[in-house]
Amino acid sequence: MDTLTLKVQEIEQLTSSIKKFVFQAPNAADLPSFSAGAHIDLQLENGLIKSYSLANDPSETNRYVTAILREADGAGGSIYMHDEVSVGDELTATPPQNSFEISDDASQHIFLAGGIGITPLLAMGYTLVAKGKDCHLHYCSKSVEETAFMDEVKALFGDNHTFYHDGGNPANGIDLTETFSAQPDGAHVYICGPAGLLNAAREATSHWRDGSVHFELFSSAKTEEEKAADAAQAEGDGAFEIELAQSGKTLTVPADKSxxxxxxxxxxxxxxxxxxxxxxxxxxxYLSGGVDHRDEVLDDTDRETKIQVCISRALPGEKIVLDL
Ligand code: FES
Structure with missing residues (x-):
């Protein structure tokens, strides 16, 4: 897999818990281009691989900007980035990948950001505003002080943004049912934020047309009960075969491996x-085979041809042929 070396050019404390990181190539050369909604995966020295969405204008060719929330009870990636990484450090990253693209089918774009979820939506704003497209950002955070990129959002979106500060109680924040009660013609919504907001927004938009609700997860949105049910399901997993179409190789996936x-x-x-x-x-x-899809990211259309290989498995008695 190709990787990039990124040099930390700038770090800025945006709020009490969010830092902005600006990366350049070590020789300040152009970086691989990216589209709005893309992320890079940083390979950290503590062994973790963490995905971070790019927040800057995708037309910029020589830098990547992201922002990272310090999560004290997270896996350690954000703590490492906040506490161990300094200006001038070099990190290994994958080139930008995009699983949260702007839809070409939309004539109106509505963004819903919760906290650090603003990052990919900011890049989308840059792309769409430059094209004169119809877009509006709903941006939810705890307080003015805890709102990252506030001035940048105001400058970019002009009148087409609404801030919601709930003081830590979602009941005092955006009324999602009201906001998404009707789907304007041609409107698509892009949601990025914590699991609670994401689940509530998916519920509030459940009557919107298929394919018009897009979301990016920064963590699992599953409840503890759903995770327990997954664990119970995994107990009953069996072995199955995969075939790699490009080499013709057949491999066995044992019950205890992905x-x-x-x-x-x-x-x-x-x-x-x-x-x-x-x-x-x-x-x-994948090209054929019955898949037991267990991911949280693919929609029904995607699932006809795509599989998340870290978690999904074959249905009983099925062999999956992967396009690899
Ligand atoms: S590695 Fe994250 S979905 Fe598979």
């Missing part, structure tokens, strides 16, 4: 980060 792990065992690299089915990185096209 497809991703079996691919690694056979020196086949697939992009990955969360290994829990919510980040979208490990998506692979």
């Amino acid at each position: 497809i991703l792990q079996v691919l690694w065992d056979n020196d086949i690299e697939v992009l990955h980060a969360c290994e829990e089915g919510w980040c979208g990185n490990c998506v692979v096209d």
Whole structure:
């Protein structure tokens, strides 16, 4: 898998818990281009691989900007970035990937950001405002002080933004049912934020047309009960076969391994980060076979041809043919 070396050019404390990071190539050369909604995966020295959405204008060719929320009870990636990384450090990253694209089918674009979820939506704003497209940002945060990129949002979106500060109680924030009660003609919504907001927004837009609600997860949106049910389901997993269409090889995926792990065992690299089915990185096209989709990112249309190989498995008695 190709990787990039990124040098930390600037770090700025945006709020008490959010830092902005600006990366350049070590020689300040152009970086691989990206489209709005894209992310990079940073390979951290503590062994973690973490995905971070790019927030800057995709027309910029020589820098990537992201912002990271310090999560004290997270896996450690954000703590490492906040506490260990300094200006001038070099990090290894994958080139930008995009699983949260702007829809070409939309004539109106509505953004819903919760906290750090503003990052990909800011990049989308740059792209759409430059094209004179109809867009509006709903941006939810705890307070003015805890709102990252506030001035940038005001300058970019002009009148086409609404801030909501709930003081830490979602009941005092945006009324999602009201906001999304009717779907304007041609409108698509893009949602990025914490699980609570995301689940509530998906519920509030459940009557919107298929394919018009897009979301990006920064963590699993599953409840503890759903996670317990997943664990119980995994107890009953069996072995199955995958076929790699390009080499004709057939591999067995044992009950206690994922497809991703079996691919690694056979020196086949697939992009990955969360290994829990919510980040979208490990998506692979498949050509045939019954798939037991267990991810949180693919919609029904995607699932006809795509599989998240870190978590999904074959249905009983099925063999999956991957386009690898
Ligand atoms: S690695 Fe995140 S969905 Fe598979």
